[in-house]
Amino acid sequence: MNKFELDTPALLIDFDKLENNLATMQKIADANGVKLRPHTKTHKTPYIAHLQRRAGARGITVAKLGEAEVMNAAGLDDILVAFPLQGAAKIERLLCLAERAQMRVSFDSLKVAQDISEAARQRGLKIPFYIEVDTGLHRVGIPPFEATRDFARAMLQLRGIEFFGLMTHAGHAYAAKTLDEIAALGKREGEVMVETAEMLRADGIETREVSVGSTPTARFAAQVKGVTEIRPGTYALYDTNQTHKFACAWDDCAQTVLLTVVAKHSDRLIFDGGSKTLTSDRGPDGAATFGAVVGFPNLEIYALSEEHAHVKSRDAGPLPDIGAKVQVIPNHACAVMNLHNQFVATRGDQVVGAFEIAARGKIR
Ligand SMILES: Cc1ncc(COP(=O)(O)O)c(C=O)c1O
Structure with a gap:
């Protein structure tokens, strides 16, 4: 798949x-x-x-x-x-x-x-x-x-x-x-x-x-x-924070969240994942965006509701349409793992497995 x-x-x-x-x-x-x-x-x-x-x-x-x-x-x-x-x-x-x-x-x-x-x-x-x-x-x-x-x-x-x-x-x-x-x-x-x-x-x-x-x-x-x-x-896994701290290249970021564009207005797009999916972590430098949208360097996730990402374009660059799927590199990989029950393993574009994140929520 x-x-x-x-x-x-x-x-x-x-x-x-x-x-x-x-x-x-x-x-x-x-x-x-x-x-x-x-x-x-x-x-x-x-x-x-x-x-x-x-x-x-x-x-x-x-x-x-x-x-x-x-x-x-x-x-x-x-x-x-x-x-x-x-x-x-x-x-x-x-x-x-x-x-x-x-x-x-x-x-x-x-x-x-x-x-x-x-x-x-x-x-x-x-x-x-x-x-x-x-x-x-x-x-x-x-x-x-x-x-x-x-x-x-x-x-x-x-x-x-x-x-x-x-x-x-x-x-x-x-x-x-x-x-x-x-x-x-x-x-x-x-x-x-x-x-x-x-x-x-x-x-x-x-x-x-x-x-x-x-x-x-x-x-x-x-x-x-x-x-x-x-x-x-x-x-x-790496994440946007680590790229800003020179620990890795963007291409090393192994964790992404796949989201769908569910609404499009003159001033914003909405993706189907918010703070319960990406965390509201802005990282140590207080990043303007709650993650990097792969292939769309012009897009900024400027706000999060619990289940919505509010996205705007910084310039006249391309915008994905409603129904398009986008990958977001989160700001903080560790906090994101703690929010999800499982992850899908991929190699390139191919799905190769699915794993339970067995220690998620183990905060005691
Ligand atoms: C005691 C301790 N050791 C190691 C690490 C790993 O550091 P990093 O998150 O930078 O990989 C952490 C991270 O919080 C830590 O608290």
Whole structure:
């Protein structure tokens, strides 16, 4: 079947592009001698996690225990939950997973560490953990250098957890405007982490992993000697945000949403997908459009209702007619995956399969 015969809205993933994206990031990891532990919150689909593993990834990252449960049920067995797990309910789920998979956690507080440690100790388990270091995002994370070393020292007392390494996410790179800035932030991300790891080692604290990465910075941070692992996620699919952050070319964007033109007026077109289909994410720079319409660079999705995209032309360029189907590259691939139950796999214009997005909605 040709993809343009599909009923709309339909979420499409071009598998030629997906596979190319996975192979390219794996090559970056291999060339720099670092492990790739992709963040699977982007695709939320076990099959794609398996493709990443087959391409050479060593373990996966998730943000949510629900994602970990889905991935583990599908056979993924080395999982970092890169989110501070708080509360007895979550710790119980973590320990259930840890009984059958290699689970790792990250955190930045004594309270989270103590709670996981105590529960794990009572079950006879030892959970490996990363200390999350703040290299500039100012979200979760301990300041680097002495503060991280002091925290690591305090961790040595806890019997139910085992220090494994340091991790950071340079999400602040999304505010950068030039490739030079992103390259400098990526390099700094790696250097700060390696220097901090050296401080811990000088203190006698074995530090195996130095884990870094966002999609824009991964290829720069990976080059810093001493970094051992990168964790990009969005690289699997890419999106308009990533093109603006120089992480990919437009042609690398594997995710699109197929929509139909359902109304045409003198000043606007209406497509049959709105915020419930594309998300209302304008990206870090507040883009004017809620996605890029493939083949129509003149079109701007200037507003979204829940089920309608409001589209205008920036110039006198061509306009699709009512009934025409158009592909939109979303601004933020990860958020779009979380809205859809399944996606259609394509190669070129041909439909080659359909997959359940099994971890969509797993926000707990
Ligand atoms: C802790 C952590 N690691 C890795 C990533 C992946 O980064 P990106 O979305 O830039 O691929 C994220 C993204 O939010 C993250 O929060």
